[in-house]
Amino acid sequence: MMRARFWGTRGSLPVALTAAGVRLKLLAALRAARGRPLATESDLERVLASLPFAESGTYGGHSSCVQIETGGFDYFVCDMGSGLRPFGHAAMAQRSAGAGQTFHIFLSHLHWDHIMGLPFFVPAFVPGNRVRVYGCHDRLEAALLRQQEQPSFPVDFSIFGAKIEFVRLEPDRAYEIDGVKVTPMLQRHGGDSYGYRFEAQGKAVVYSTDSEHPLEQPGHTARFVEFFRDADLVIFDAMYSLADAVSIKADWGHSSNIVGVELCQMAGAKHLCLFHHEPVFDDAAIDAVLAETRRLEEITRGAKRLRVSAAYDGLEIGL
Ligand SMILES: [Zn+2]
Ligand SMILES: [Zn+2]
Numbered sequence: 001m002m003r004a005r006f007w008g009t010r011g012s013l014p015v016a017l018t019a020a021g022v023r024l025k026l027l028a029a030l031r032a033a034r035g036r037p038l039a040t041e042s043d044l045e046r047v048l049a050s051l052p053f054a055e056s057g058t059y060g061g062h063s064s065c066v067q068i069e070t071g072g073f074d075y076f077v078c079d080m081g082s083g084l085r086p087f088g089h090a091a092m093a094q095r096s097a098g099a100g101q102t103f104h105i106f107l108s109h110l111h112w113d114h115i116m117g118l119p120f121f122v123p124a125f126v127p128g129n130r131v132r133v134y135g136c137h138d139r140l141e142a143a144l145l146r147q148q149e150q151p152s153f154p155v156d157f158s159i160f161g162a163k164i165e166f167v168r169l170e171p172d173r174a175y176e177i178d179g180v181k182v183t184p185m186l187q188r189h190g191g192d193s194y195g196y197r198f199e200a201q202g203k204a205v206v207y208s209t210d211s212e213h214p215l216e217q218p219g220h221t222a223r224f225v226e227f228f229r230d231a232d233l234v235i236f237d238a239m240y241s242l243a244d245a246v247s248i249k250a251d252w253g254h255s256s257n258i259v260g261v262e263l264c265q266m267a268g269a270k271h272l273c274l275f276h277h278e279p280v281f282d283d284a285a286i287d288a289v290l291a292e293t294r295r296l297e298e299i300t301r302g303a304k305r306l307r308v309s310a311a312y313d314g315l316e317i318g319l
Contacts, residue, residue: 002203002319003069004233004273008062008083009311011209011239011254011276012113015061021282028055053312054283060313062086063113064209064276066235070200074102074178078196078207078235083313084117092122100128104177106184107135108209109193110143119148119155129162134169134177136184136194141166169194185227187211188220189253197227203319204230206269209237209276213259221263228267232319235311236260238274238289257293264306265297271307272297273317286310 008014032050037043048056065083068076075091077084095101101123108114123129133140148157157164169175171186171194181199186192188211195208206228214220228234239254257274264272274293277286290310297306309317 001069001071002198002200002205002232004205004235004315004317004319005067005069005087006065006083006275006311006313006315007067007087008065008079008081008117009059009275009277009313009315010061010063010081010279011237012063013279014063014082014113014116015279017058017061017283021058025055025058052287054287057312058283059277059286059310061279062313063116064108065117066207066275066311068198068205068207070178070180070198072178072180072200074104076178076180076198077103077105079108079114079209080105080117080121081113081115082117082120085120085122086313088117088121088123092126101126102130102178103132105131105133106182106196106207107133107137107140108187108195108207109189109191110135110137110139111191111193111210112147114210115144115147118144119153124160124162124164127161131160131162131164132167133164134167134182136169136171136186137192138168140168183227185223188214193253195227197231203232205319206231206234208234210253211237211255212253213255213263215259221266224263225266228263228269231264231267231269233271233273233317234260234264234267234269235273235275236264237276238293239276239278257289258296261293261297261300261306261308265300265302265304268304269306270304271309271317271319274308274310277310 062083063081064079065081066078174183183197184194193210238257240256
């Protein structure tokens with residue numbers, strides 16, 4: 001069985017829930033509790049269950065990092081945003097000695113929000129571990145070394161005790177890595193970005209973030225429909241609403257929930273997961289985008305239903 005675990009889902013910049021945000025959630029919970037029985041723990045659980053996710057939970061604030069469980073022994077990870085740090089702690093806790101683990105990390109691109117987690121990735125400090133960083137950019141290694149140079153960061157790249165290797169991939173070629181077929185594809189984004197399609201055990205997961213989709217180019221659309229074809233899960237850059245995507249932010253290198261539905265429907269994909277959330281959006285705003293996207297899917301549905309969810313830090317989707 002394949003499974004996606006989301007460790008960082010926010011775009012551009014990590015954000016934290018504020019005191020004012022916590023207060024709003026508490027008020028909502030107290031309001032929902034009015035006049036209801038509250039004597040037992042299950043009474044309390046019932047009140048919480050009656051709240052929308054924006055009030056009982058939070059989408060979270062780490063920048064891009066998604067773990068793909070493939071059924072194999074090694075770890076597969078997409079991007080090294082600030083979510084890489086909690087992922088690293090979980091990986092350390094999972095194996096008793098903490099040593100002898102292999103991490104295959106696939107980078108969409110080298111923008112800061114996708115690499116900033118590496119200096120805080122504890123498994124990279126452990127001798128005996130292997131960290132293999134895959135990507136299609138020329139300056140893969142240089143960008144990561146530079147991130148940890150003075151005066152930007154106090155600790156040099158040579159501090160890592162694990163064996164760190166860089167693997168350059170070519171787009172549109174399928175690679176076999178620890179029993180998983182991995183295919184990168186070029187995407188439209190400032191300085192280029194790459195999506196990845198992972199296939200194992202008859203399942204397919206596509207990770208496609210920081211990707212702009214020019215609606216007026218049929219060749220571009222056809223390429224992505226093929227890339228998403230029959231995928232069990234598409235993790236999709238839905239940073240903007242359509243109004244944003246076709247107006248002022250047209251050339252900012254991101255996409256919208258609307259385009260995600262269109263491409264997934266054309267491709268016959270089963271599940272669209274909205275990802276790389278706009279840092280300005282609070283939980284209520286992301287809930288609203290999700291509700292709007294589900295409505296759109298319903299009214300445009302063909303023969304096949306497309307499931308739609310919005311990624312949050314801690315979400316797991318089993319396939
Ligand atoms: Zn980004
Ligand atoms: Zn970017």
